Amino acid sequence: MMAEFVSRALRIVAALKRTDGQDMVEYALVVALIAFAATAGIKSLATKISSAYTSTGTTLNSYIS
Numbered sequence: 001m002m003a004e005f006v007s008r009a010l011r012i013v014a015a016l017k018r019t020d021g022q023d024m025v026e027y028a029l030v031v032a033l034i035a036f037a038a039t040a041g042i043k044s045l046a047t048k049i050s051s052a053y054t055s056t057g058t059t060l061n062s063y064i065s
Helices: 002-017 021-064
Strands: none
Touching: none
């Protein structure tokens, strides 16, 4: 596992030393933006799903009682 980590780290270092690094930075920024948007969207979606389950549970409990 350590060898795999070192191998990946060396590849990242080699990629950062390349002269065409501007493209890599642009791709990294796009990936970061997508990850940020997905995180924000998932949090909103999770709140809505939680609310729906709570509502369903309350309704089922009212029929059972």
